[in-house]
Amino acid sequence: MSDPAILTEGLTKQYGSTTAVNDLTLTVESDEIYGFLGPNGAGKSTTIGMLMDYLRPTTGSLRVLGQDPQRDVVDVHSRVGILPDRYRLYDGLTARQHLEFVIDTKRVSESPAGLLDRVGLDDVDGQSVGTFSQGMEQRLALAMALVGDPDLLVLDEPFTGLDPHGVRTVREIVHKENDRGAAVFFSSHVLGQVELVCDRIGILHEGSLVAEGTVDSLRAETTAGSDATVEEIFVAVTDSTGPSAKASSETTQ
Amino acid sequence: MIGLMRWSPLARKEARTVITSKGVWLLVILIVLWGYRPSYIGWDGLGANITAGYVQIAGTVLLPLGVLLLSYQSIVGERTSGSVKFILGLPVTRTDVLLGKIAGRTVGIAGPVAVACFVLGGIGLVDHGVFNPVLFFGMVLITLAYVGVLVSIGTAISAVAKRTVTAAGTVFGVIFLPLVLFWTQISTTIFTQVTGTPVNPYEPPASGPLFLLLRLSPHGAYRVVSNWLLGVGNSANTYSHVLTKLEPQTQTNAYVVEATFAPGTVPLYLHEAVGVLILLMWAAVPLGFARYHFARGDAV
Incomplete structure (x- = not known):
C-alpha cells in the first residue's frame, strides 16, 4: 500500500486574528480523484498553498506523497503537477518556452508539442502567450501541470475560463491521469462537473471541513435527499453550516 | 552538483526575459552616450587607454540605476502577479529561486552591458588609437562583476518586499540615492x-x-x-x-x-x-539576508 497522496492532521493557517484554514484533517489516497469544494473564501486555495509550500502552516502536520512538502520540496515537486489559481503566465514567452522551462526544471524528456496536443492547443506552439485568451492560458497551465507524469495532480479551480469543450478536456485528462495511476486533488466551485469526475469530495466551509465522502454517502448523510445533486448537497451543508455537519458525516464513515 | 544546477532552467528563462526587454537595450544606448567623455586630463594621464576609462564612466550613475530598475521586480513582481506559483511548484528550493533569478538576470544584463563596453571600445579605438586590450578587458570584467553585485542587491530587496512599490522605493531611497549618488x-x-x-x-x-x-x-x-x-x-x-x-x-x-x-x-x-572584498560583501550580505527571509514564511 503506497503512502496517501495527501495527509493533513490539524492543519491550521491563521493570518493575524483571521483563521483561513481551521484544524483540517484530510486524507487523499494515492489512487483517487478528490474534489475539494467550498464557497469563495472557504480556504481552498490556502490549503493548496500549504500543500505546495507556497504558504507555511500555523499549526498542524502535512505530508504529500509521504514526504514533508517543506523539507523535501525538491523530491515532492518532482512528483507533483500544479495548476495554480490566480496565476499569470510569462507574456514574453511562447507556449513552447513555458513547457520547456517546466520540462527542463523537472529533468524529464517530453515533447512540448505532445503536451499541447493533449490539452487541445496544438496550433499555438510558437505563439507568445500575450495573445492568449483566458481559456488558452488555462489549457497551457494544465499542460505545464502534466509534465513528467506526476504522481499527484493538484488543480486549483481547473475549469476557470474554459468553454464546454475545455471543461470536457479537463475531465478527460483527469480520468486518464487517474487511470495511469496518479492521484488528483482539485478544488472547484463548478459543482456540476464534480459529480462527473470525483471519487470522493470534501466540502470546506469557513476554513473547516464540514462534509466528506462519496457523493452517494453525502446524499445519505445530509438533508439534501437521495436524488440530490452535488449543488444541493453543497448548499445543504454550507447553509446549515458549522462543524456539526462534519461530525455527522464522520460518524457514518 | 545536481543541486547546484537545479536553478539553471530558471536562470535561462530569466536571462531570456531580460535580454529581450527594451529596458536593457535602452540602458546600453544611454551608458554608451554617458561613458564617452574625451578629456585632456584623461588623455594626458592614460593616453589611448582613456578608452578603458570610458568603461568606468559608463559604470557610474546610469548603470547602477538601470541595473537596479531591471532587478527590483524580479521576485516581488511574480509574487503579486501570481506567476511565482509556477516556479515554486517546480522541484527547486526557495534558495534555488533566488540564485536562479540572480544568475539569470546578471547574464541577461551583463551581456548587453558588455556590448555597450565594446561599442565604447570601438569608438575609443577610432578616436584615440590602439589601447591595452588586457586593461580594457579587465575593466569590462570588473564592470560586469559590479552588475552582478547590483543584481544581487536588487533581487534581495525584491525577495523581501511584500509590494512592488516598496521594492521600488527601497532600491531608490535606500540604495541608489544614498549609496550611489550622495555617498560622498x-x-x-x-x-x-x-x-x-x-x-x-x-x-x-x-x-x-x-x-x-x-x-x-x-x-x-x-x-x-x-x-x-x-x-x-x-x-x-x-x-x-x-x-x-x-x-x-x-x-x-x-x-x-x-x-x-x-x-x-x-x-x-x-x-x-x-x-574587491567590499564588492563581494555587497553581493553576499544582502543575498544572505534575503535568503533568510525568503526561505521562511509565506512566499505568496
Missing part, C-alpha cells in the same frame, strides 16, 4: 558627526576611517577597484577626478589616498584589494 556627502557628514573633525573636500584630513567610509558603498568600491586597474591612484572618485587631484598646482574635491597620506602612513585596510 553622507560619509563625510557621518565622519564629522562621529569624530567632530570637519572635512574640507579640497584638503581632507589624512584619516583612515574617513577614506574607508568613502569606499564602503558598492559604488565607491567599484571605483577603487577600477582605478586600481587603470593605475591612476587609490580613490573612490572617478579616474579623471583622481588624475586632476594628482596634478601639481590643482585644487579639486576628490579624496585620493596618494594626495592626502604621507608615503608609508597609509593604513593596510585602504589597499585597493579591500575594494
Whole structure:
C-alpha cells in the first residue's frame, strides 16, 4: 500500500486574528480523484498553498506523497503537477518556452508539442502567450501541470475560463491521469462537473471541513435527499453550516 | 552538483526575459552616450587607454540605476502577479529561486552591458588609437562583476518586499540615492558627526576611517577597484577626478589616498584589494539576508 497522496492532521493557517484554514484533517489516497469544494473564501486555495509550500502552516502536520512538502520540496515537486489559481503566465514567452522551462526544471524528456496536443492547443506552439485568451492560458497551465507524469495532480479551480469543450478536456485528462495511476486533488466551485469526475469530495466551509465522502454517502448523510445533486448537497451543508455537519458525516464513515 | 544546477532552467528563462526587454537595450544606448567623455586630463594621464576609462564612466550613475530598475521586480513582481506559483511548484528550493533569478538576470544584463563596453571600445579605438586590450578587458570584467553585485542587491530587496512599490522605493531611497549618488556627502557628514573633525573636500584630513567610509558603498568600491586597474591612484572618485587631484598646482574635491597620506602612513585596510572584498560583501550580505527571509514564511 503506497503512502496517501495527501495527509493533513490539524492543519491550521491563521493570518493575524483571521483563521483561513481551521484544524483540517484530510486524507487523499494515492489512487483517487478528490474534489475539494467550498464557497469563495472557504480556504481552498490556502490549503493548496500549504500543500505546495507556497504558504507555511500555523499549526498542524502535512505530508504529500509521504514526504514533508517543506523539507523535501525538491523530491515532492518532482512528483507533483500544479495548476495554480490566480496565476499569470510569462507574456514574453511562447507556449513552447513555458513547457520547456517546466520540462527542463523537472529533468524529464517530453515533447512540448505532445503536451499541447493533449490539452487541445496544438496550433499555438510558437505563439507568445500575450495573445492568449483566458481559456488558452488555462489549457497551457494544465499542460505545464502534466509534465513528467506526476504522481499527484493538484488543480486549483481547473475549469476557470474554459468553454464546454475545455471543461470536457479537463475531465478527460483527469480520468486518464487517474487511470495511469496518479492521484488528483482539485478544488472547484463548478459543482456540476464534480459529480462527473470525483471519487470522493470534501466540502470546506469557513476554513473547516464540514462534509466528506462519496457523493452517494453525502446524499445519505445530509438533508439534501437521495436524488440530490452535488449543488444541493453543497448548499445543504454550507447553509446549515458549522462543524456539526462534519461530525455527522464522520460518524457514518 | 545536481543541486547546484537545479536553478539553471530558471536562470535561462530569466536571462531570456531580460535580454529581450527594451529596458536593457535602452540602458546600453544611454551608458554608451554617458561613458564617452574625451578629456585632456584623461588623455594626458592614460593616453589611448582613456578608452578603458570610458568603461568606468559608463559604470557610474546610469548603470547602477538601470541595473537596479531591471532587478527590483524580479521576485516581488511574480509574487503579486501570481506567476511565482509556477516556479515554486517546480522541484527547486526557495534558495534555488533566488540564485536562479540572480544568475539569470546578471547574464541577461551583463551581456548587453558588455556590448555597450565594446561599442565604447570601438569608438575609443577610432578616436584615440590602439589601447591595452588586457586593461580594457579587465575593466569590462570588473564592470560586469559590479552588475552582478547590483543584481544581487536588487533581487534581495525584491525577495523581501511584500509590494512592488516598496521594492521600488527601497532600491531608490535606500540604495541608489544614498549609496550611489550622495555617498560622498553622507560619509563625510557621518565622519564629522562621529569624530567632530570637519572635512574640507579640497584638503581632507589624512584619516583612515574617513577614506574607508568613502569606499564602503558598492559604488565607491567599484571605483577603487577600477582605478586600481587603470593605475591612476587609490580613490573612490572617478579616474579623471583622481588624475586632476594628482596634478601639481590643482585644487579639486576628490579624496585620493596618494594626495592626502604621507608615503608609508597609509593604513593596510585602504589597499585597493579591500575594494574587491567590499564588492563581494555587497553581493553576499544582502543575498544572505534575503535568503533568510525568503526561505521562511509565506512566499505568496
